[in-house]
Amino acid sequence: MIRFDNICKRYPGTQDVLSQVSFHLDKGEMAFLTGHSGAGKSTLLKLIALIERPSRGQLLINGQNLTKVSRRRIPYVRRQMGIIFQDHRLLMDRTVFDNVALPLIISGFSRGDIERRVRASLDMVGLLNKEKQFPITLSGGEQQRVGIARAIVHKPSLLLADEPTGNLDPALSWEIMGLFEQFNQVGVSVLIASHDLDMIARLPYRVLKLKQGQLVGDGYPRRREPT
Amino acid sequence: MRRHSTQRQNHGEPRPQGASRGATRSGIRGYFTLHLSMAIQSLGRLSRSPFATLMTAAVIGIALAMPTGLHVMMDNLQKSGGDWRQSTQISLFLRAGINEDRALKLAQRLEQKADIQSVYYISPEQALAEFQSHSGFGEVLENLQTNPLPAVLVVNPRLHGSEAEALIERLKAYPEVDIAQLDMQWLQRLFAIMEIVERGVLLLALLLGIAVLLIVGNTIRLAIENRRDEIIITKLIGATNAFIRRPFLYSGIWYGLLGGLIALLLVNSAIYLLQDPVAHLTGLYGGGFQLQLLSSDISLMLLGSGVLLGLSGSWLAVGRHLRHIEPR
Numbered sequence: 001m002i003r004f005d006n007i008c009k010r011y012p013g014t015q016d017v018l019s020q021v022s023f024h025l026d027k028g029e030m031a032f033l034t035g036h037s038g039a040g041k042s043t044l045l046k047l048i049a050l051i052e053r054p055s056r057g058q059l060l061i062n063g064q065n066l067t068k069v070s071r072r073r074i075p076y077v078r079r080q081m082g083i084i085f086q087d088h089r090l091l092m093d094r095t096v097f098d099n100v101a102l103p104l105i106i107s108g109f110s111r112g113d114i115e116r117r118v119r120a121s122l123d124m125v126g127l128l129n130k131e132k133q134f135p136i137t138l139s140g141g142e143q144q145r146v147g148i149a150r151a152i153v154h155k156p157s158l159l160l161a162d163e164p165t166g167n168l169d170p171a172l173s174w175e176i177m178g179l180f181e182q183f184n185q186v187g188v189s190v191l192i193a194s195h196d197l198d199m200i201a202r203l204p205y206r207v208l209k210l211k212q213g214q215l216v217g218d219g220y221p222r223r224r225e226p227t
Numbered sequence: 228m229r230r231h232s233t234q235r236q237n238h239g240e241p242r243p244q245g246a247s248r249g250a251t252r253s254g255i256r257g258y259f260t261l262h263l264s265m266a267i268q269s270l271g272r273l274s275r276s277p278f279a280t281l282m283t284a285a286v287i288g289i290a291l292a293m294p295t296g297l298h299v300m301m302d303n304l305q306k307s308g309g310d311w312r313q314s315t316q317i318s319l320f321l322r323a324g325i326n327e328d329r330a331l332k333l334a335q336r337l338e339q340k341a342d343i344q345s346v347y348y349i350s351p352e353q354a355l356a357e358f359q360s361h362s363g364f365g366e367v368l369e370n371l372q373t374n375p376l377p378a379v380l381v382v383n384p385r386l387h388g389s390e391a392e393a394l395i396e397r398l399k400a401y402p403e404v405d406i407a408q409l410d411m412q413w414l415q416r417l418f419a420i421m422e423i424v425e426r427g428v429l430l431l432a433l434l435l436g437i438a439v440l441l442i443v444g445n446t447i448r449l450a451i452e453n454r455r456d457e458i459i460i461t462k463l464i465g466a467t468n469a470f471i472r473r474p475f476l477y478s479g480i481w482y483g484l485l486g487g488l489i490a491l492l493l494v495n496s497a498i499y500l501l502q503d504p505v506a507h508l509t510g511l512y513g514g515g516f517q518l519q520l521l522s523s524d525i526s527l528m529l530l531g532s533g534v535l536l537g538l539s540g541s542w543l544a545v546g547r548h549l550r551h552i553e554p555r
Contacts, residue, residue, distance in 0.1 A: 049554075102464055103465065106467075
């Protein structure tokens with residue numbers, strides 16, 4: 001699904017933000033990406049989302065070589081993934097329904113399809129009864145779930161999340177994590193950047209650890225507790 | 228059909244590049260529905276800040292109304308000028324020593340010609356009296372010993388424009404005639420002036436057109452700045468530049484159309500207000516001339532140019548500013 005091959009990323013006038021990063025995330029696999037802030041987690045996700053381009057190395061998503069994707073084709077590559085942000089990035093002047101419908105509108109789905117899929121997606125995150133509300137009236141956890149509904153509404157094959165539980169209390173975090181596990185169980189590949197080491201250690205998923213731009217750890221938590 | 232194709236995009240199944248465009252769009256009808264809903268959405272967005280929208284549209288309207296109004300004025304003048312051209316007269320100044328008798332006989336002969344409608348005679352005494360009362364030289368003329376003015380035959384021809392020149396040549400050939408003069412010089416001068424003014428109007432229209440372009444461009448630029456976050460989010464979700472561009476282009480079109488409508492309203496109400504005084508004035512000159520409201524051709528052209536200017540203005544702004552807004 002995702003293949004990093006000796007990826008380096010350097011901004012002009014600085015040291016490498018990522019250097020020689022190589023890993024492979026299988027189709028249908030779920031993994032965490034950890035490391036201190038500044039270790040390169042966000043940059044790595046940005047490379048996958050084509051927000052940044054690698055300075056060197058090969059990056060393949062779904063068999064497509066991202067280093068060769070032209071500017072014009074970027075939107076079509078992004079439509080294959082769902083991205084979840086720490087700050088939700090919802091459109092505050094539109095209803096929950098309209099926010100979740102956005103990826104479908106962009107892709108030109110028909111009105112009937114949009115309604116059906118948005119409702120299914122909101123149902124999955126448990127917000128079906130709030131579709132007419134504006135995001136500002138929702139709690140932080142609810143806003144994050146709207147963001148998740150938006151990320152999965154077009155049935156992407158890859159889900160990227162950047163600190164999805166960063167601002168949430170533990171109970172809500174577990175709830176959100178449960179959602180990711182659900183999607184993973186139906187075959188979606190999931191990559192979550194998080195520094196919630198406590199939670200990660202209690203989950204049976206692969207952990208990629210970044211330190212100063214280098215991949216220093218790739219494995220499973222030693223302690224596997226059932227959740 | 229389509230429902231199947233979208234449902235079949237299963238998780239984890241790589242879609243070939245380019246398929247996303249064709250597979251999810253339900254053909255031409257879907258495309259038009261998308262555009263229609265975009266157009267309505269951007270109109271709705273404009274109507275949410277009616278005052279600002281109207282201000283911008285009014286500026287565009289005034290800018291469009293000025294050249295349009297001037298053009299209508301010139302057009303009306305030219306039409307009425309056509310009426311005047313028909314009332315062209317030829318003055319035949321008779322040689323000195325031709326008495327009233329001979330002059331009247333000549334008048335009778337001329338009146339029988341096919342291309343002459345009527346002829347009337349002005350004696351030197353009549354001419355002098357008229358000149359004294361109209362020219363302001365009354366007192367000077369009273370001191371003259373003899374009347375310097377010749378007898379005149381005023382010919383109303385039954386023709387227009389260039390044919391008059393040929394008629395003048397024939398009239399000059401009569402032995403009684405000293406000078407034959409077409410009373411049209413002032414009209415020709417007027418038309419020359421009008422041509423210059425028309426050029427001026429064209430230049431003004433060009434300048435104001437550019438002004439409209441800049442106004443729309445700047446308004447759209449501000450709208451883009453205001454929605455920077457939204458643009459970034461939609462780009463992250465996979466919106467193409469065309470998708471993001473569209474609502475702004477539609478706003479430009481709406482601004483132009485609204486501006487055109489305001490210009491139409493302004494020009495027509497100005498004409499309506501001027502109609503009576505102008506009718507009164509031309510009545511004084513013996514003409515039955517009326518200012519006409521904008522024709523449907525001109526109205527459509529006005530609205531069309533409004534739309535075109537709005538669209539180009541927003542296109543300029545969008546092309547310049549949208550490219551720089553990328554997710555970071």
